[in-house]
Amino acid sequence: MQLTITNLNKTYSNGVQALQNVNLTINQGMFGLLGPNGAGKSSLMRTIATLQEADTGTITLGDINVLTQKEEVRKTLGYLPQEFGVYPKVDAVTLLNHLAVLKGITNSKERKELVESLLQKTNLWEARKKNLGGYSGGMKQRFGIAQALLANPKLIIVDEPTAGLDPAERNRFLNLLSELGENTIVILSTHIVEDVKELCQDMAVFNKGQVLYKGNPFDAIQEIEGKIWRKRIQKAELADYKKNFTLISDKLIGGSPVIHVLADSNPDGTFDAVNGDLEDVYFAKIFANA
16 A cells, blocks of 8 residues: 655645645654654645545545545554653553444454553553553653554554653654554654654654655665764854755754764864764754755
8 A cells, every 4th residue: 555645735824835735655664753843744734634624636545545445544544643642541452442342443342452451462461450640741642553553554643752751652663653654654744863764764854844865764864974074173163064064963962062064075174074863864954945
């Protein structure tokens, strides 16, 4: 199955153009949608998930028209938004069972087996009788994935799923997403570059409602090979370097800025060559669109 987005546009009533002529083709596997906060990623995800209307354009999932056949999409969609609520005084088994009923799984034996299987898959079996209000952030995210998988979806959308998770919970969650991507289209919308680098075979860099790059993360890194230059400077020099060079990022290390510059050759003979990574790709694409 393939998700195809063609010439998609969305402008809100306040005049913000959230989506500008978006074109993407997304195949089975993990797809990373990478962009800063406010880039329009959530607007795109909500449109695909049938939660808001587009102004113009088309989205198809296989032979389903996403914009007009919303009920058909919802039957095969698993969606984990950036923020979602749970009933804090209800345990995982009870709530997941209730959600399964709402999904139309009326056979009690089938429903029981499915709920147990999902709690095992998401590593929540030992905490299945614990009220959700006592879950950690990572456990709640994994419960979110469990509910998203109730309908055996062909398309899974997760929006900023690792924000706020500690390293151990983040690894557990990413491993789960990677496993799901073996048989499903999984769209991972995030501003965390490492999540995309570790998981996704395909990606897009998104900003100001536009697709700035679409391709394989490692191909993107190869495109900037030999073009990233690093230098430690004084804080007072930063403005001049921003003015005179294509400075794509700066980071304070030990109290002094360390800058990365994009150039075909050593900008002034004083920089060190470094191997570019996906973060450099990301900043370079965002800088070019600034």
